[in-house]
Amino acid sequence: AQSVTQLGSHVSVSEGALVLLRCNYSSSVPPYLFWYVQYPNQGLQLLLKYTSAATLVKGINGFEAEFKKSETSFHLTKPSAHMSDAAEYFCAVSGGTSYGKLTFGQGTILTVHP
Amino acid sequence: DAGVIQSPRHEVTEMGQEVTLRCKPISGHNSLFWYRQTMMRGLELLIYFNNNVPIDDSGMPEDRFSAKMPNASFSTLKIQPSEPRDSAVYFCASRPLAGGADTQYFGPGTRLTVL
Numbered sequence: 001a002q003s004v005t006q007l008g009s010h011v012s013v014s015e016g017a018l019v020l021l022r023c024n025y026s027s028s029v030p031p032y033l034f035w036y037v038q039y040p041n042q043g044l045q046l047l048l049k050y051t052s053a054a055t056l057v058k059g060i061n062g063f064e065a066e067f068k069k070s071e072t073s074f075h076l077t078k079p080s081a082h083m084s085d086a087a088e089y090f091c092a093v094s095g096g097t098s099y100g101k102l103t104f105g106q107g108t109i110l111t112v113h114p
Numbered sequence: 115d116a117g118v119i120q121s122p123r124h125e126v127t128e129m130g131q132e133v134t135l136r137c138k139p140i141s142g143h144n145s146l147f148w149y150r151q152t153m154m155r156g157l158e159l160l161i162y163f164n165n166n167v168p169i170d171d172s173g174m175p176e177d178r179f180s181a182k183m184p185n186a187s188f189s190t191l192k193i194q195p196s197e198p199r200d201s202a203v204y205f206c207a208s209r210p211l212a213g214g215a216d217t218q219y220f221g222p223g224t225r226l227t228v229l
Binding site: 032034036041042043044045046049051052090094095100101102104105106107 | 118145147156157159162170205207209213214215216217218219220221222223
């Protein structure tokens with residue numbers, strides 16, 4: 001069984017500040033981990049993914065995430081927030097024999113203040 | 115590439131009516147997923163197809179829901195009869211291969227409102 005916990009349903013930062021969105025996972029097998037972003041009234045778009053290569057993964061729009069097995073974490077960061085980063089972010093896990101079924105976290109809404 | 119195409123984008127219907135949602139996956143993708151998104155339950159996987167064959171429909175809420183994939187370029191999700199609690203955004207996603215590391219590409223969604 002797999003699960004994802006995103007700590008904080010809402011995160012608010014100032015423009016130019018560090019963005020940190022937290023994700024912890026549970027998986028009985030080596031996981032594949034994903035971060036998706038959803039802008040209002042749109043579908044989900046892949047930001048980045050971890051597939052057992054480098055533990056520090058770089059994605060689009062300046063985001064990156066680090067896989068830490070010992071902490072079962074895959075937190076998403078961006079050094080400097082931009083107004084256009086305001087969206088909802090979803091962490092997801094897949095792996096094992098479940099054909100790559102994605103299990104999503106509940107999402108974190110990021111607000112960026114001027 | 116046009117991406118995953120869903121229609122309609124918005125659907126408003128009355129309780130008891132039949133609703134059909136449509137999805138065209140990205141050409142060449144072998145796997146297709148239907149998800150439902152609500153405030154209360156978040157993103158839920160309803161059903162998964164691989165090479166047009168339903169593999170896992172354990173997420174389908176009840177017999178009122180059915181999904182088909184008659185060919186590699188088209189899938190439908192039908193609700194009959196619809197109920198107010200079915201109001202949600204329904205997403206279709208496709209993936210190139212049946213592997214867990216592969217990216218799922220999402221459509222824009224269909225916002226369903228059942229009155």
